[in-house]
Amino acid sequence: xxxxxxxxxxxxxxxxxxxxxxxxxxxxxxxxxxxxFVALLVSGGHxxxxxxxxxxxxxxxxxxxxxxxxxxxxxxAKLMGLPxxxxxxLSRLAEQGRADAFALPRPMLHSGxxxxxxxxxxxxxxxxxxxxxxxxxxxxxxxxxxQAVLADLAASTQAAIAEVLVKKSLAALKATGLKRVVVAGGxxxxxxxxxxxxxxxxxxxxxxxxxxxxxxxxxxxxxxLAAAMRLQSGQAALTRESVFDVRPRWDLSAV
Numbered sequence: 001x002x003x004x005x006x007x008x009x010x011x012x013x014x015x016x017x018x019x020x021x022x023x024x025x026x027x028x029x030x031x032x033x034x035x036x037f038v039a040l041l042v043s044g045g046h047x048x049x050x051x052x053x054x055x056x057x058x059x060x061x062x063x064x065x066x067x068x069x070x071x072x073x074x075x076x077a078k079l080m081g082l083p084x085x086x087x088x089x090l091s092r093l094a095e096q097g098r099a100d101a102f103a104l105p106r107p108m109l110h111s112g113x114x115x116x117x118x119x120x121x122x123x124x125x126x127x128x129x130x131x132x133x134x135x136x137x138x139x140x141x142x143x144x145x146x147q148a149v150l151a152d153l154a155a156s157t158q159a160a161i162a163e164v165l166v167k168k169s170l171a172a173l174k175a176t177g178l179k180r181v182v183v184a185g186g187x188x189x190x191x192x193x194x195x196x197x198x199x200x201x202x203x204x205x206x207x208x209x210x211x212x213x214x215x216x217x218x219x220x221x222x223x224x225l226a227a228a229m230r231l232q233s234g235q236a237a238l239t240r241e242s243v244f245d246v247r248p249r250w251d252l253s254a255v
Contacts (some may be wrong), residue, residue, distance in 0.1 A: 012226045014235075019046060021222035022184040023058070023210040028225055033182050033209040038172045042165060042193075043185035044070030044085070049115045049172045052182070055233040061172050062114025069161050070116035070187045076125045076157045080150055081141030091190060097151030099159035100144060102128055104243045106164050114172050121160055160191045162193045166200055173206060189216040 006013035026032060036053040039063070041145050047064040049124070077086020082093065096131055103160065106123050107117040132149070134140040141150065169181055181201065187193065188210055203207045215222060 001076065014230060016223045016226045016230070018218075019042055019048075020058075021226045023050070023052065023182070024226045025032060025184050025215050025219075025222035026182050026209045027229065028215055028221060029209065029212050031209060032209070033180055036178055037180035037182050037209070038169065038176055038178050039182045039184065040165065040169050040172075040188075041185050042069045042183065042187040043112075044068060044074060044087070044187075044215050045187065047118070047165075047187075048174045049168060051176050051178070052173075053185070055229045056235060061175070062116065062168065064116040065108075066117050066119035067122060069116070069118055069165060072122050072161055073158075073187065075122045077154075079122075079126055079129055079135065081138055082155065087187065088191070091158060091192070093147075093151050094155040094158045094192070095151075097148070097153070097155030101152030102156035103159040104156050106160055109164055109167060114168055116164065116168060118161065118164075121157070125153065125157055127133070136254055140170075158190070158192055161187075162190065164198050166196045170200055170204070173204075179205065180209070182209045184211055184216070186217045189213050215230070 002013055003017075005011075019041055022041055022043065036051065039048075039050045039052050041048045041050065045068055047062040047068040047070075049063070051059040051061055053059075073087035073090055074085055077082065080086075080090070080093075082089040105120055107120045108115055120213040129135040132140075134146065140146060165187075169183075173179070173181060181197075183197065184223075185194070194210065198208055200206075211222070
């Protein structure tokens with residue numbers, strides 16, 4: 001659609017990757033970062049650590065080998081009977097619980113690399129609900145008498161995810177020698193993640209940058225900004241000929 005609009009209006013077009021929009025979204029904040037920095041891209045579909053030296057100059061340091069952090073939030077929340085999207089609901093429930101109530105795994109925390117894995121955490125949450133006899137039991141999950149235990153499970157789940165994200169981010173900063181980190185994506189709005197990362201970085205003299213809360217989730221402003229930054233950095237817009245490449249299904253040579 002964008003290609004067609006650009007062609008019909010005689011305008012150039014520049015394609016922007018969705019993750020690049022998230023990556024550069026903190027530049028819209030009141031406290032924008034400066035290059036270079038380590039970026040933690042953390043959302044429902046992605047969990048990545050990147051070294052960012054400039055617009056278009058990205059080095060992948062580590063990523064999830066299975067579920068993303070946001071996916072772990074949403075799937076765990078669904079197991080607990082919480083509505084979708086489950087991440088914010090789980091975080092609110094966690095405020096009433098104890099983070100040390102359930103012993104949950106911290107996957108790949110000591111893997112020796114910067115990759116992530118959250119599928120095992122989701123399985124652990126499921127296992128606890130099976131032991132409680134509440135899995136796939138809406139009445140049990142909604143029972144007010146069970147809410148304190150569910151709050152503890154939510155708090156323990158959130159704590160496990162936040163600890164892995166914080167410690168892997170610190171490891172990336174140590175590996176690169178950089179003193180600045182950017183957190184972007186929907187999970188970047190999580191209060192516990194921000195609190196723990198802020199505290200850890202203050203102790204180490206590291207600057208932390210986030211997009212404004214309303215810009216953490218998918219939005220058009222971050223895509224427009226990424227395009228503008230690409231143009232400003234000298235990466236010219238694609239021409240009409242280079243983007244509108246029609247491939248007919250049938251051979252038209254004889255027409």
